[in-house]
Each structure stands twice: as C-alpha cells, then as structure tokens.
Amino acid sequence: MVTARDVAERAGTSTAVVSYVFNNGPRPVAPKTRQRVLDAAAELQYRPNALARALSAGRTFSIGIVVPHIRNPYFAALAEQLEAGTRARNHLLLIGDSGGDSAQEQSHLTSFIERQVDGIVLVSVRSQPELVGLDTAGIPVVALHRMPGGSRASSLAIDSVAAAATAAGHLVSHGYRSIGVLTGPIDSPGTEEHLIGVAEATRGQRVKVEHRTSEISRYHATEVTSSWLANERPRAIYCATDEQAFGVLFAAWRAGLSVPDDLAVLGGDGTAECAVTIPPLSAIQRPVPQLATRSIELLLDASPGDGPVTITLPHELVRRESCGCI
Amino acid sequence: MVTARDVAERAGTSTAVVSYVFNNGPRPVAPKTRQRVLDAAAELQYRPNALARALSAGRTFSIGIVVPHIRNPYFAALAEQLEAGTRARNHLLLIGDSGGDSAQEQSHLTSFIERQVDGIVLVSVRSQPELVGLDTAGIPVVALHRMPGGSRASSLAIDSVAAAATAAGHLVSHGYRSIGVLTGPIDSPGTEEHLIGVAEATRGQRVKVEHRTSEISRYHATEVTSSWLANERPRAIYCATDEQAFGVLFAAWRAGLSVPDDLAVLGGDGTAECAVTIPPLSAIQRPVPQLATRSIELLLDASPGDGPVTITLPHELVRRESCGCI
DNA sequence: TTGTATGCGTTATCAA
DNA sequence: TTGATAACGCATACAA
Numbered sequence: 001m002v003t004a005r006d007v008a009e010r011a012g013t014s015t016a017v018v019s020y021v022f023n024n025g026p027r028p029v030a031p032k033t034r035q036r037v038l039d040a041a042a043e044l045q046y047r048p049n050a051l052a053r054a055l056s057a058g059r060t061f062s063i064g065i066v067v068p069h070i071r072n073p074y075f076a077a078l079a080e081q082l083e084a085g086t087r088a089r090n091h092l093l094l095i096g097d098s099g100g101d102s103a104q105e106q107s108h109l110t111s112f113i114e115r116q117v118d119g120i121v122l123v124s125v126r127s128q129p130e131l132v133g134l135d136t137a138g139i140p141v142v143a144l145h146r147m148p149g150g151s152r153a154s155s156l157a158i159d160s161v162a163a164a165a166t167a168a169g170h171l172v173s174h175g176y177r178s179i180g181v182l183t184g185p186i187d188s189p190g191t192e193e194h195l196i197g198v199a200e201a202t203r204g205q206r207v208k209v210e211h212r213t214s215e216i217s218r219y220h221a222t223e224v225t226s227s228w229l230a231n232e233r234p235r236a237i238y239c240a241t242d243e244q245a246f247g248v249l250f251a252a253w254r255a256g257l258s259v260p261d262d263l264a265v266l267g268g269d270g271t272a273e274c275a276v277t278i279p280p281l282s283a284i285q286r287p288v289p290q291l292a293t294r295s296i297e298l299l300l301d302a303s304p305g306d307g308p309v310t311i312t313l314p315h316e317l318v319r320r321e322s323c324g325c326i
Numbered sequence: 327m328v329t330a331r332d333v334a335e336r337a338g339t340s341t342a343v344v345s346y347v348f349n350n351g352p353r354p355v356a357p358k359t360r361q362r363v364l365d366a367a368a369e370l371q372y373r374p375n376a377l378a379r380a381l382s383a384g385r386t387f388s389i390g391i392v393v394p395h396i397r398n399p400y401f402a403a404l405a406e407q408l409e410a411g412t413r414a415r416n417h418l419l420l421i422g423d424s425g426g427d428s429a430q431e432q433s434h435l436t437s438f439i440e441r442q443v444d445g446i447v448l449v450s451v452r453s454q455p456e457l458v459g460l461d462t463a464g465i466p467v468v469a470l471h472r473m474p475g476g477s478r479a480s481s482l483a484i485d486s487v488a489a490a491a492t493a494a495g496h497l498v499s500h501g502y503r504s505i506g507v508l509t510g511p512i513d514s515p516g517t518e519e520h521l522i523g524v525a526e527a528t529r530g531q532r533v534k535v536e537h538r539t540s541e542i543s544r545y546h547a548t549e550v551t552s553s554w555l556a557n558e559r560p561r562a563i564y565c566a567t568d569e570q571a572f573g574v575l576f577a578a579w580r581a582g583l584s585v586p587d588d589l590a591v592l593g594g595d596g597t598a599e600c601a602v603t604i605p606p607l608s609a610i611q612r613p614v615p616q617l618a619t620r621s622i623e624l625l626l627d628a629s630p631g632d633g634p635v636t637i638t639l640p641h642e643l644v645r646r647e648s649c650g651c652i
Numbered sequence: 653t654t655g656t657a658t659g660c661g662t663t664a665t666c667a668a
Numbered sequence: 669t670t671g672a673t674a675a676c677g678c679a680t681a682c683a684a
Contacts (some may be wrong), residue, residue, distance in 0.1 A: 001463070014671045015671090016672080018666080019662065020663095020669095020670090024675075033670080048661085048662075049442060049660090050440040050441045050442065051377050051441065051660090052381055052660070052663085053661080053663075053675095054377050055661080055677065056662040069411075070405060070406055071402045071403060080397055080423060092420070095419075097409050099407060104413075115376045116377055128409060222602060247602065250602040252602075272545070275542075276544055276548060278604040329678085330677065339654075340656075344678090346653095346680095348678095353680085356653060375676090378660090378676070378679090379677080381661065381662090381676090460653080465667095575658045656683075656684090659678105660678090661675085666673090
C-alpha cells in the first residue's frame with residue numbers, strides 16, 4: 001500500500017504537506033510544492049486510506065440505512081435515492097437488509113455503530129424499536145415512520161392515517177361497498193395507522209371492511225389473497241405496500257378475475273414499478289426523493305445540540321387502471 | 327465514545343487485556359479478569375471501534391459490490407445473497423450502484439479501495455472494464471461475467487453463449503419461426519455472447535432472427551418493444567435480462583397481445599419475480615446462490631499468491647407459461 | 653497471566 | 669510556508 005509517507009518522500013517534503021494538499025488546508029501550500037506532491041501521488045497511484053483519515057478526523061463520511069428487504073421495490077428505490085444523495089455529498093451509503101427480522105436489524109445497527117457511521121436511516125420491522133446502543137453512540141438516527149414518544153430518533157414520514165383514509169375514501173367514491181385491507185404484520189410500523197385511517201374514511205358509509213395481514217412479500221401476499229378471493233371476496237383491496245399489491249394482482253389473475261372490473265386494487269407506496277404492472281397500479285405515492293433528501297440533511301446538517309424532530313411529508317394518490325379510474 | 331481504555335480502567339486492568347478478551351486471544355486471560363472486563367464493557371455499553379481495529383489489524387471485514395442498478399431484481403437478489411453470505415462470515419457488504427455509468431462505476435471502485443475493503447464483486451457496465459487502481463491496491467476482484475484476457479480479476483459466470491443457445495433452441499423447439507432477441511447495449515458484457523449463442527442454435531433452421539437493444543430497464547424495454555410489436559413482430563422474444571422481459575410483457579399486454587399465444591417471451595436471469603408475473607415468465611436461470619457463495623470464497627479464502635481464476639457455472643431453463651410450455 | 657509500548661495511516665497543532 | 673510530532677482507538681510483540 002502506498003502511504004502519504006511514500007508520497008512525501010518522493011516529493012521531498014513531509015506528510016503534513018501531503019495532507020494539506022489533499023485536504024486543501026488547513027495550511028496553505030506553495031504552488032510548486034503542491035505540484036510536486038500531486039505528481040508524486042499520481043506516479044505512485046496514491047489513495048488516501050479512508051480508515052486512517054476517519055480515525056483521525058472523527059468522521060467516516062458514510063451513513064447507513066437498514067431496511068427490511070432490499071428486494072422490495074420501495075426500499076430499493078429509497079436506497080437508490082439515498083445513494084445518489086450521499087454520493088453527491090461525498091459520502092458512502094451502507095445498506096443493511098434486516099430480512100424482516102428484529103435481531104438482524106439490531107445487528108446491523110450495531111455494526112454501523114462500530115463502523116462509526118455519521119448517521120443512520122432506519123426502516124424498522126418493529127413499531128417500537130429499541131435502538132440498543134444508539135443513544136450512547138451519539139449517532140443521529142432518522143426513522144422513516146412514526147416513532148414512539150420519547151425516542152431519541154427523528155421521524156420523517158407521511159401521515160399514514162391520512163394516507164389510508166385517502167385510499168379508502170377513493171375506493172368508496174368508486175362505489176365499492178366492500179373493501180379489503182391488506183397490511184403487514186400487526187406490530188409492524190404503520191399497520192395500526194392504516195386501520196384507523198380506513199375506519200375514518202368509511203365511518204357512516206354503508207361499507208364493509210375486512211382486514212388481512214401478510215408478510216411484506218408479493219409471494220406471501222399472493223398466498224393470503226388466493227384463499228381470500230376464493231371465499232366471499234371484497235370488491236376492492238387496499239394494500240399497505242406496493243409489494244403486497246403486486247401479489248394481489250397476480251392472485252387475481254390466477255383466479256381468473258379481472259382488475260379492476262372484478263376486483264379493484266390499490267398500492268401503498270407508488271413505486272415506479274406500478275406504471276408497468278398488469279394492469280398499471282393505482283397507489284398512494286410516498287415522496288421518495290424528499291424522504292431521501294431530507295434524511296440526508298437531517299443527518300449531516302444537524303447541530304449536535306438539536307433534539308429529535310418529527311416531520312410529516314405529503315402523500316399523493318396516483319390514479320391508474322387498477323382502481324377503475326382509467 | 328467509550329474506548330477500550332475506559333473499559334480497562336473500570337475493570338482495573340489494561341487495554342491489552344481488553345483486547346485479548348474481545349478477540350479471544352492471542353494471549354489467554356484469567357476467568358475472573360475476563361469477567362470483570364465483560365462486566366465493565368456491558369455497563370459502559372462498549373463497542374470496539376471497527377476503524378481502529380481495521381487500521382491496526384490490516385483488514386476491514388468488509389467487501390464491496392458494484393452493480394449497474396440495485397433496483398434490477400437480479401442485482402437485488404445478488405446483493406441479498408451476498409449480504410447473507412458476508413454476514414454469516416462476520417463481514418459487511420458495501421453496495422455501490424453505478425447507475426449504468428462507467429465513471430460512477432470507477433468512482434465506487436475507488437471509494438472501495440480507499441475504504442480498504444477486503445474484496446470486490448463487480449458487475450461492470452463495460453465489456454472491457456479498466457479497473458483503475460485495483461492492481462496496485464492489491465484487493466482481490468471477482469467479476470460476475472467474462473473478463474478480457476490478461477485481467478487481474480477472477481471471473482465467475484455462466485456460459486452466456488450456451489445459455490443463449492439453450493434459450494433460442496427452446497423457442498425453436500416450440501416451432502416459432504421468427505425470434506427476436508432483446509439485449510442490453512452493444513458493448514455491455516454478454517451482449518456479443520448472446521448473439522453468438524442464438525446464431526448457433528438457429529443455424530441451419532428456417533428461423534428468422536432479429537436483434538434489438540435497450541437499456542437494462544423495464545421502462546425502456548417497454549418503449550423499444552412497443553414500436554417493435556407495432557410492425558412486423560417476431561413470434562417470440564428472448565431477453566438477455568429479466569428486467570427487460572418484464573418490460574416486454576407489459577408492452578405485449580398494452581398492445582393487446584396474449585402471451586404466449588401471440589407472443590412468447592423468455593427472460594435471462596430467472597429471478598424469483600418471474601413466478602408471479604402475468605403470465606409467469608419462463609427464463610434462463612442464473613445460479614444466484616452459487617454466484618454469491620463462490621464469490622465470497624474466492625475473495626475471502628484466496629491465498630495472496632493465487633492468480634485470477636475463471637469459473638463457469640451451470641445455468642438452467644425454467645419453463646413457465648410465457649414461452650408456451652404450460 | 654498481565655502490562656508497557658509501538659505501530660497502523662491520517663490529521664492538525666505547534667514551532668520553526 | 670513547512671516540518672516534527674502528538675493524537676485517533678485498537679492489536680500485539682515483548683517484557684515482566
């Protein structure tokens with residue numbers, strides 16, 4: 001490995017100057033000296049060791065994100081945006097996939113702490129995450145869902161209650177009188193809010209609401225939905241996530257049902273993939289670009305003193321064919 | 327931040343002993359002392375600083391992967407498997423998304439070098455990647471596609487020529503007399519091999535072959551395919567990637583064509599998503615688990631002396647409905 | 653079995 | 669404008 005020392009020797013100067021050159025400071029360097037250093041570095045193919053740099057400087061220029069499942073298009077989109085945003089600020093994004101498992105989630109968090117990331121974006125699998133060690137580590141955290149009161153983490157999310165109400169309200173306005181709600185497991189973040197929102201939107205209407213849960217997986221959603229559709233099936237299904245909606249679409253097709261004529265479907269994320277499902281999926285759309293941008297700002301631009309903050313972002317209903325709009 | 331020094335003080339011992347305890351060596355520690363250290367560490371919520379550890383030990387316990395597009399299900403699956411495999415070996419996986427851009431790919435590689443990863447898995451966007459700096463850095467690299475001769479990187483891939491031949495041969499055996507081939511850009515890895523394989527399988531047959539390219543994106547594939555289908559359309563299309571096949575499926579649906587009756591479709595990756603597309607997608611299946619496992623072995627278990635190696639893994643044709651098999 | 657002291661590659665302070 | 673040199677937190681050779 002080529003070190004600053006090697007470069008310094010070849011340039012006939014000291015490691016301090018090499019450092020000044022590569023960091024543009026904090027001391028000025030004479031143009032000639034600078035050039036000699038640059039030349040030497042180029043000839044030697046010198047790359048500063050980020051570990052040593054981080055150890056000395058106290059920041060790693062990296063942030064971590066933990067998601068339940070990187071193959072879920074919504075989380076993949078989030079990771080993609082976050083990656084672009086962090087790269088734009090010369091940071092590296094570390095991605096941790098918890099596989100929907102609480103212990104694995106914690107293990108990733110611990111790993112991020114040990115690796116001294118400058119901040120963490122969390123999509124927890126639990127509605128009441130524990131965040132062991134995060135408090136003492138002093139690493140800022142932003143959760144992309146509501147956090148229980150008193151948490152040390154900031155929260156950046158849409159209003160799930162309102163979103164669910166928008167969705168259910170839309171289905172009601174289509175005239176559907178029996179609505180199914182497919183959410184993730186009972187204790188996953190957002191599930192409760194979804195049910196409250198749907199209840200709000202259907203209160204006083206003559207609408208029958210039925211709730212089912214599945215893992216956040218299109219395959220499991222397909223399974224659950226298949227048996228659902230075989231019995232007294234709802235006229236429309238609102239899914240808390242796109243991933244689940246994809247499974248519902250497939251189950252409907254398998255059952256020989258036409259979407260939206262026999263069954264209307266609504267997704268909960270509004271990922272780009274919705275535009276090319278068969279048929280295209282109407283959905284509540286989460287503001288992924290803002291989620292990413294603001295997460296980064298929250299983590300990287302926070303002053304040490306700032307306490308956790310709770311931010312609500314707007315959502316949108318995107319109408320495509322699966323609900324009957326087009 | 328809590329350091330080994332803090333733990334040592336509280337346990338009434340030295341940092342060396344703290345280190346011995348946390349690494350189970352290289353020196354033995356008396357049970358009592360060990361317990362005191364463990365207790366102190368727990369009370370203080372001590373987490374070893376991975377940076378310092380890596381700097382001192384010379385390994386980071388991390389490997390990096392660079393893929394063209396993390397939202398592509400095949401790459402997402404790869405990342406997922408690789409992540410599981412690295413975690414099982416107490417390593418962290420760093421994911422770099424090149425966005426299909428050669429400069430961004432190089433920028434990720436450089437970032438990985440600076441961060442001293444123990445190994446790199448590369449899916450390049452170029453058929454002749456340059457790998458700047460990788461040689462001098464001495465970091466082992468395994469590419470998941472063929473590499474040009476003389477490369478310092480190992481290669482772990484299926485035989486794309488054979489795979490394409492299998493695919494085309496299968497379509498011919500269905501009796502389809504005009505076959506379309508949709509690949510990625512001309513100079514992306516594998517494109518040439520696909521064309522050769524298709525040519526081999528159709529040689530001497532009375533089959534018309536037509537080739538189109540699109541970016542490796544379902545959306546762009548949809549665009550390209552839509553105009554294709556509007557004119558003299560082929561009876562079947564073999565796509566080099568699943569991602570593109572998903573776009574073809576959608577384009578066919580939009581055009582009012584039935585798959586497989588009007589148009590047969592074959593994918594090139596065989597991701598899990600194929601099982602729940604409409605209709606389910608027949609595809610060449612890449613051995614993702616082996617790809618992941620062997621990559622890790624190649625990177626982590628290689629002796630310094632070992633030169634680059636070229637390994638060919640078997641592929642498989644998975645028959646579902648989109649080709650007309652079921 | 654334990655402690656001391658040095659090195660890992662940087663950054664940045666302080667003198668020069 | 670530059671150069672020694674002391675951190676940064678940990679691992680480990682060597683001494684005790």
